[in-house]
Amino acid sequence: MLRSILVALDDTQGAQSARDAAFALARRTGAALTAAVVLDTPNTRSEHEFVPIGGAAFKARRDEALAKRAEADAAAAFTACAAVAGDTPYTELRLADAPEPALLRAGATHDLVVVGRDSTLGREQVEDNVAPVIEQLLMDGARPLLVIPPGATLGTQGPVLVGYDASLPAMAALQLFALLGLAEGSMVRVASVAEDRDAALLMAEEACAFLRRHAIECAPLPLVGDRPADLVLAEAEGLNARLLVLGAFEESGLRRFVTGSATHVLLRDARCPVFIHH
Numbered sequence: 001m002l003r004s005i006l007v008a009l010d011d012t013q014g015a016q017s018a019r020d021a022a023f024a025l026a027r028r029t030g031a032a033l034t035a036a037v038v039l040d041t042p043n044t045r046s047e048h049e050f051v052p053i054g055g056a057a058f059k060a061r062r063d064e065a066l067a068k069r070a071e072a073d074a075a076a077a078f079t080a081c082a083a084v085a086g087d088t089p090y091t092e093l094r095l096a097d098a099p100e101p102a103l104l105r106a107g108a109t110h111d112l113v114v115v116g117r118d119s120t121l122g123r124e125q126v127e128d129n130v131a132p133v134i135e136q137l138l139m140d141g142a143r144p145l146l147v148i149p150p151g152a153t154l155g156t157q158g159p160v161l162v163g164y165d166a167s168l169p170a171m172a173a174l175q176l177f178a179l180l181g182l183a184e185g186s187m188v189r190v191a192s193v194a195e196d197r198d199a200a201l202l203m204a205e206e207a208c209a210f211l212r213r214h215a216i217e218c219a220p221l222p223l224v225g226d227r228p229a230d231l232v233l234a235e236a237e238g239l240n241a242r243l244l245v246l247g248a249f250e251e252s253g254l255r256r257f258v259t260g261s262a263t264h265v266l267l268r269d270a271r272c273p274v275f276i277h278h
Helices: 013-029 056-085 099-107 132-140 168-179 197-213 228-239 254-259 262-269
Strands: 004-008 032-038 091-095 112-116 145-148 160-163 188-194 218-224 243-247 274-277
Touching: 004 013, 004 099, 013 032, 013 056, 013 112, 013 145, 032 056, 032 099, 056 091, 091 099, 099 112, 099 132, 112 132, 132 145, 160 168, 160 228, 168 197, 168 243, 168 274, 188 197, 188 228, 197 218, 218 228, 228 262, 243 262, 262 274
Parallel strands: 004 032, 004 112, 032 091, 112 145, 160 188, 160 243, 188 218, 243 274
Antiparallel strands: 145 274
C-alpha cells in the first residue's frame, strides 16, 4: 500500500503536471505527500570555485543573486502548490543540496518519487526532453519513480500497460506496482516482446500469474519483433493507456541511458505517466 509520496517542484510544465498527479494520487490513496524544492546551494554558493585576484566581490554578488533567485523560485513553486492543494494536506521541504543527492536522500524516506519528465530543478534546459536527474535516481535510488510528461494527467480511466521482459528490473517494477496498489482497479495488459509469439506469450503469462496473486485483473499481450520500445509505445497509444509500468531494461545498458537506450526512448516518447524502477 502506498503510504508516502515525494514530488519535486519547479516551474517547468512537466513538474507542474507531476505536482498535480501527486496530489491526485494522494487524494485517492490517502498517502502522505511531501512537496520538495531544490535550492542547489553547491551551485549557487560554490566554495571551491577558482576566483582570480580582485574577483571575490564579483563572486559574492553573483552568488547572492543566484541564491535569491533560487529562494524566489522556491517560494513561487510553493505558492502554486498551495493553490492546487485545496484541503489535501502536504509538507513543504526545502532541499539545500544539488538535485541528484538531495532527491536521493529525500526519496529514501518515501515510497514513491514523482518527477516531471522535463524538470530542470533550477538547472539549464534538459537535453532530449528527459531530466538528467531521472537517470541518477534510477541508477542509484532505492525507490521507484513516477515520471510525468508535460500536460499528462494521472487518471483512473483506461488500462495500465506493463512492459515486461523477465529481467530483474522488470520483476522488481512489477512487484512494487502491485504492492503499492497502483493498479487502482484498472485492467492491466502485460506486453512482452520476443522473436516469436510463443516466447513472448510465456513471458507475459509469467507476469500475469504474479499479478493475479494480488487480485489484479490482467491479460497477456505477446508482441513479435526486435524493437521493444517502439512496439510497447505503439501499444500504449493504441490502448490509450493511463499508465505505463517498466523496469529499466537491462539489455540496453542503463548507463547508455542518454544515448538512445530502450528505457530512454520509452521515457522520452510516452504520452502517459511512466512508473519505472531499476
